[in-house]
Amino acid sequence: MIEWASLSAEAKPVPRPVATPWVWAVAFGGALTLVALHTAFIGPDRPGPALVALSLLAALLGLPARFTAAPGTAVLCWLFLNGFAIPPAGTLTWAAHRDTFWLTCLCAAALLGTAMARVHHARVAYRRITTGVAGPFDTDLPAE
Template identity: 50%
Template sequence: MGRYDVVEWRYVSHGARAVPEPWAAPLIWTAAYAGSFALVHVLDLLGVLDSSGLALAALSLFAALLGVRGSFVAAPGTALLCWGFLNFFGAYPTGRLSWAVDRDVQWIACLLGAALVGTATARVLQARAAYRRITPYTPEPYV
């Protein structure tokens, strides 16, 4: 028998933690629905909803924060839900969905971009942290 005939079992997960799984898309969409509804109403109570640029920035930040916990699949739905509340409550005519091609395409692109940037940033940071937690295997010398 040679020195390589001995098999030594080691646990790979010793000291290493897995990268956290993103939340399911329906959970992210529920949070986007409730959060954008609340955010738009808070902006309305503060009297700053008339400035659609500020409302768009606030909803984009919210979409990016949801993207941190979500997956890439959830990003389009998150953007559309945030856009729906912004369009319904924050743009003229208030209380009705409308479609102004130039404005709404830019709003949807901004919200989608924010959700995707949030998701990509979270995935890169989590993968990098998981990589740094892994220690290289150093076999013990045979005596």
């Protein structure tokens, strides 16, 4: 005899991504804060630490975001990096190799954060569905 059981009653849904405007608002405020702290404590002549800090911010903002938020997050972080973390402050410049590298780093960080979150959510959802079926590498699940 076949007995139907609802999976939705037991399984928790995968978290929904945060709306893109919220991610960009936090990117705006976070980048502004990080660049201001960088300029105050390190100075505007060393953009390397600011790039690292903004890349970490982009990766953290990628965790709850959609993939479509990554380019905007990268551009917002780059605007503050280019406009205020290098002299002359308040002036946007374009040095092709440098700025292309910076934008690539920031976008890659945001995409990496989003991809890591999606893989994590997929693994958790898969484990919820297959609870009780232990594979050879699943040490935290009980064996049958």
